Amino acid sequence: MTSLGDILKTHVDDGTVPGAVGLVSRGGRTEAVAVGHADTEGTTPLARDSVFRIASLTKPLVAAALMMLVDEGRIALADPVGTWLPELASPSVVRTPDAPVDDVVPATRPITVIDLLTSRTGYGFPPDFSLPAVAPLFSEGLQAPTHPQVPPAPDEWLARLSRVPLLHQPGAAWLYHTSSDLQGALIARVSGRPLPEFLAERLFDPLGMADTGFHVPAARLNRFTGLYRPGPDGGLELADAPDGEWSRPPAFPSGGGGLVSTADDWHAFARLLLADGTTPDGRRLLSPAAIRRMTTNHLPFPERRANRAFLEGQGWGFGGSVDVTPHDPWNIPGRYGWTGGTGTTAHIVPSTGLCAILLTQVEATSAAPPPLMRDFWAHTTRP
Known part of the structure; x- marks a missing residue:
């Protein structure tokens, strides 16, 4: 049977991406694989703790933070x-x-x-x-x-x-x-707090997400990947270097796509959702009702059909898509998560406890997921 490492290596070897980190967790077991390099020159091997621009994988985290305020009755x-x-x-x-x-x-x-x-x-x-x-x-x-x-x-x-x-x-x-x-x-x-401070205090620090934020401090730049885009000659060209735009705080912290993170940090957030809002040490951050709302589809069929360019027939919860019909091999009803335009994807399946995270560093050229992402989904959603 093809392994997770084999799938990642196939796409690294063909030059689609310089490297990839995949993490799959289910039934108390976690497999994490890092393949390739942080740069096209091959000077820095990727590692499990490599830091990536997670783009729209920011959205579920920010939706969860807003639901904390709903849980507290500060907003309805x-x-x-x-x-x-x-x-x-x-x-x-x-x-x-x-x-x-x-x-x-x-x-x-x-x-x-x-x-x-x-x-x-x-x-x-x-x-x-x-x-x-x-x-x-x-x-x-x-x-x-x-x-x-x-x-x-x-x-x-x-x-x-x-x-x-x-x-x-x-x-x-x-x-x-x-x-x-x-x-x-x-x-x-x-x-009454800047978004980065609120997220750090209420979500990142309690979950031990030490590498997640809106920029990468100087001491961690050695673990930060470059960002690439497909070039005109069929190769990859640098879009942002590790010491580029994410090396300092932005004026506007984008709740739609501004965060950097690691596979293990996003996994910590996923475990929070799968544990009905409690941390491993028993601290409650979100109510079960808030998580059910986040991971439930809120879009009727006409809206899903009208937005196939983004959703491919999926529904939408709070901050992420929700699979509603098994129309594709990787589509499991109830699967919640999303993808990022910098080559990232992460999903959970509450009914089975599955968490699947893939982090790469190549910008998407369209809303359609690239082959690596589809191969990753097909592998991780097998029974």
Whole structure:
């Protein structure tokens, strides 16, 4: 039978990725494999504790942090976010998704907390990036997934976003990414703490996630991987060096994709979800009800079908996708998790206790998962 190491080595050897770290945990047993190098030059071998830009694997962590505030009664799912984010208290909406940005109507209701958690605020990326109301998200420096130093500090970020019309009415349609950034901004306003401080104190420190944060301190740069993209000659070209954009704190800590982490750190978070919100030493961080909401599909079939470019028919929980039908070999109903545009993926299956994490360092060229990811899923979701 093909092993996890064999699968990773096949894709490293063919030059698809310089290296990969895979971790699979089930039934109290954990297998972790590191193959290849942190760089295309082959000077630094990957290790289990290598640090990667996890991109959108940030989303489940931030959703969990927001649910902590819900558990504490400091905010409710039905609350209008305008209470804490007054910049978004009275948004406008383009008359139709393809309308010019100045052809707007008032929102028919406020944006709520659950709209943020289900990515249905009206802000975000649709399958068609050419729509006029999508362009300002980039031109205003609001979204720069692999350039964390571009977006401005949270107050200015929200001020700029407030001038961009919604693509859909609140609650009407699933759109990718921006709602997770808004979750981070909301956590900071509700808690009165910068997002990095809140996450460190309430989630990372209790779980021992020492290598997770929005930048890599100088003392750990020797374990940080380079970030690559496919080059025009079919090879890989450097997109960000270890001492590049993630070597210092960003002005805007992106709740949608700004974190760095390791396989074992993300595994610690996964174990929290699989243990109904308690740490190994018995400390409760999240309620079982919060985890059930996070890992339950909230999207009806028409929205799943309309967003196949991102979801491939999957549903959406809070911060991650939820498999709802076994339409592919790796699709297990109830599997929760997500993928990151820097070549990362992580999922759990609450019914079986499975956790599967794959970290690589090559940017995705489309929303469709690359072959390595699909091979990893097929291997790890076998009975």
